Each structure stands twice: as C-alpha cells, then as structure tokens.
Amino acid sequence: MSARILAEYFQVNEIKMSHGEDFKDSSSIFHLLAAIIVLVSAPLLPMVMGWFTLLSN
Known part of the structure; x- marks a missing residue:
C-alpha cells in the first residue's frame, strides 16, 4: 500500500504540532x-x- 492510500484510509490530512x-x-x-x-x-x-551461593554452603 502506498502512503497516499494509507493516509486516505486513516484520514490523515496533516500533522498538528x-x-x-x-x-x-x-x-x-x-x-x-x-x-x-x-x-x-x-x-x-x-x-x-x-x-552468596558459595558462602551459604
């Protein structure tokens, strides 16, 4: 899928900062x-x- 199709699919028009x-x-x-x-x-x-294992024995 191209970016344009993805943008239309997700209805992404612009990025708002x-x-x-x-x-x-x-x-x-x-x-x-x-x-x-x-x-x-x-x-x-x-x-x-x-x-600790050695000292516990």
Whole structure:
C-alpha cells in the first residue's frame, strides 16, 4: 500500500504540532550517572549471586 492510500484510509490530512508549549528536557546528570551505574553493575549481578551461593554452603 502506498502512503497516499494509507493516509486516505486513516484520514490523515496533516500533522498538528503543539505550538506555544515549552517542553523541557527532563534528563539530568543524575540520569546519566544512574545509567552508567546500571550498565556496570547489571553484568556483575550473576557473580555476586554466585558468591552468596558459595558462602551459604
């Protein structure tokens, strides 16, 4: 199906953007640090669980 047929099928005439809205970027240094911590610590979780398994015996 072509884009024109899809537009007519869904009755899409134009895309309306929100004007006059002040959208702010919600990311911060906290989000960056949290992402780095998760990227480093998530692969280490199986190793930590292995330590707990060995220490429990």
